[in-house]
Amino acid sequence: MTSQTTTGTPDATDSVEEVLDVQAPEAEGPTVASAEENEKSHRSTPRSAAFRAFIAQGWGPAPAEDLTAGSAAPFAARRREVLSSLFPGEVLVVPAGSLVRRSNDTDYRFRPHSAFAHLTGLGTDREADAVLVLHPREQGHEAVLYVRPQGSRESEEFFADARYGELWVGPRPSLTALAAQTGITCHDVAALADELGAGLEQAKGSRLLADADPAVTTLVAPLRGDVPEHADDEFVTALSELRLVKDAYEIGQLREAVAASARGFEQVVRSLPQAVGHPRGERVVEAAFDGNARVDGNGVGYETISAAGDHACTLHWIRNDGPISAGQLLLVDAGVEVDSLYTADVTRTLPVDGTFSDAQRRVYQAVLDAADAAFAVARPGVKFREVHEAAMKVVADRLSAWGMLPVDAATSLEPEGQYHRRWMPHGTSHHLGLDVHDCAQARREMYLEAELREGMVFTIEPGIYIKSEDELAPAELRGIGVRIEDDVLVTADGVENLTAALPRDPDAVEAWMASLR
Structure with missing residues (x-):
């Protein structure tokens, strides 16, 4: 889960841009905070190499994940089919949205954008920073859900990231589990830019739910080229009208x-x-x-x-x-x-x-x-x-x-x-x-x-x-x-x-x- 209201440290909250790999990803394995970082921080998070090696040890297997399809999955699939038929040959991008800061270092409980929930079947607080993309194919579209994967227990995120770390907010679902629950192919969100860029080169055009996540909008904008003036507005309208009749x-x-x-x-x-x-x-x-x-x-x-x-x-x-x-x-x-x-x-x-x-x-x-x-x-x-x-x-x-x-x-x-x-x-x-x-x-x-x-x-x-x-x-x-x-x-x-x-x-x-x- 990635959506608890938390109190985090300035050095322990990755930005959405970092989640989307706009900046360089964290290096593998333990690293030691710089002396300058330690001197500036007023927090008490241990950051020594010895601690990092120690906290990564002694963990048994994680609890078994639910691999059953959600009851909404077949209905969400049908909704995606209808949306696909409205925009043949175009890349369709629907972000879930990101955590919203309440004040200082606390966030509101996450709620995904309603269009994202409608098309994926995900409810409650799932999944912050995720992006649903419908990639055009010769027939229809292929849906891919880009999500932040489970964090490694060897990473600093695990113990020090109050916004995303497992010790703070619990484990996120694996890509395998999320794919089983939604019936949608799931990829690491870090691959979003590269896969979108490759897809857009072959597509007739693109549509973006632009108000759902500013970081995604910023990421996608330079990849899209020239976009007709009202293309995204028409997409928002279509997503809204898709819900007029309930299944x-x-x-x-x-x-x-x-x-x-x-x-x-x-x-x-x-x-x-x-x-x-x-x-x-x-x-x-x-x-x-x-x-x-x-x-x-x-x-x-x-x-x-x-x-x-x-x-x-x-x-x-x-x-x-x-x-x-x-x-x-x-x-x-x-x-x-x-x-x-x-x-x-x-x-x-x-x-x-x-x-x-x-x-x-x-x-x-x-x-x-x-x-x-x-x-x-x-x-x-x-x-x-x-x-x-x-x-x-x-x-x-x-x-x-x-x-x-x-x-x-x-x-x-x-x-x-x-x-x-x-x-x-x-x-x-x-x-x-x-x-x-x-x-x-x-x-x-x-x-x-x-x-x-x-x-x-x-x-x-x-x-x-x-x-x-x-x-x-x-x-x-x-x-x-x-x-x-x-x-x-x-x-x-x-x-x-x-x-x-x-x-x-x-x-x-x-x-x-x-x-x-």
């Missing part, structure tokens, strides 16, 4: 993410007695969900929103540092990311006391009716934007009835109107998958203007947000923010609410909360 493996992973998220929401309800009255009650709730996500999955798919009272009217409230008081509503927008990196995205708005007030129920029911209207139109053949339009009709109607619009609902719904969007400024739906806002680089005609197709997964999440200082709203509705968000799978003849196990009806919400408390 059976992806749908299964999303079901697991939803189930884990439902368990997390149960923990949220159970945490409310502790959260009420706590000076940071919102963080008590956040910790309940996030802790469950880390135990039940890989972690959260995005920063949890735990928003009580007026904070619920801030759409992306992730500070979560406020108190939770009796009588408030609590909006929780949270999703578990499972080990494959597929994430759920769920919002429930809960009465802190377990019972909605009349004013809270009025806003909540309006949002629920808007969500149900979106569900009613969602089916294959309907355009993606029509789901949003159905929800907005209900929102505009209710806001008009409450005297909050300067015009009637129909006029507000016109393109030159849109007054109701003051209280519902976001879209009703977005695609969901490896990214919480999946397929975001897809073309408009393939997203908003596209027809729903079997296998698409997206959210339905209308809301109404009435800030406490909003003088256009009835006094009793001010400070109320409600969103209801479900994850939806398009089937052959309709849609399936993947998150249906979490109650949505206000009476059902109250009963569910009572059963958990």
Whole structure:
């Protein structure tokens, strides 16, 4: 594994450029640090020749590696075939990305670029600095995965490199094991430049996922020659659109993410007695969900929103540092990311006391009716934007009835109107998958203007947000923010609410909360 959060020494963290062999590789066998290096370092890492010889000795065989194919491998192979067909004769380069520095000498836990995960089937924290290359052949492409190989126990990396060394972060998989697990030929990443250079000489062109790893972009740039202006942008778009329709493996992973998220929401309800009255009650709730996500999955798919009272009217409230008081509503927008990196995205708005007030129920029911209207139109053949339009009709109607619009609902719904969007400024739906806002680089005609197709997964999440200082709203509705968000799978003849196990009806919400408390 190469992705633990670590504390490293300045002389013990190889740069990504070194991993890619931009600089000269380390010499074989023990070497002794120079007197100048020892004098500058304030660390206590032993560097004598005697120590280096000693630490390399006395190790038994490493634990046996898993040589079985991962369950995602055949699906990832099919995705690569589709990508290959889009760019015949061209070299395609998809980096996983590198470790990202959090501060000083500590890194964030690694997460590979979603396109890399999609095409390799690798999840969790695998594999920093890796690069997937599809080399063109007479028929299709040959996939090669370039990875940093296991470090030798005779090398300084083994004991002194806090970013990559086995004693610090554990062993990396061997090339053999990784090839068996992914079904992809694996080469040492140090060979990337030479093999890319040779391949590019024979290729019609190349495409690069340029934003994934700056070091790879720097390495590849001089090898590519002249590249058409929009070639890489078209590649990014294709990688995004490749994920618009989910395969059976992806749908299964999303079901697991939803189930884990439902368990997390149960923990949220159970945490409310502790959260009420706590000076940071919102963080008590956040910790309940996030802790469950880390135990039940890989972690959260995005920063949890735990928003009580007026904070619920801030759409992306992730500070979560406020108190939770009796009588408030609590909006929780949270999703578990499972080990494959597929994430759920769920919002429930809960009465802190377990019972909605009349004013809270009025806003909540309006949002629920808007969500149900979106569900009613969602089916294959309907355009993606029509789901949003159905929800907005209900929102505009209710806001008009409450005297909050300067015009009637129909006029507000016109393109030159849109007054109701003051209280519902976001879209009703977005695609969901490896990214919480999946397929975001897809073309408009393939997203908003596209027809729903079997296998698409997206959210339905209308809301109404009435800030406490909003003088256009009835006094009793001010400070109320409600969103209801479900994850939806398009089937052959309709849609399936993947998150249906979490109650949505206000009476059902109250009963569910009572059963958990």
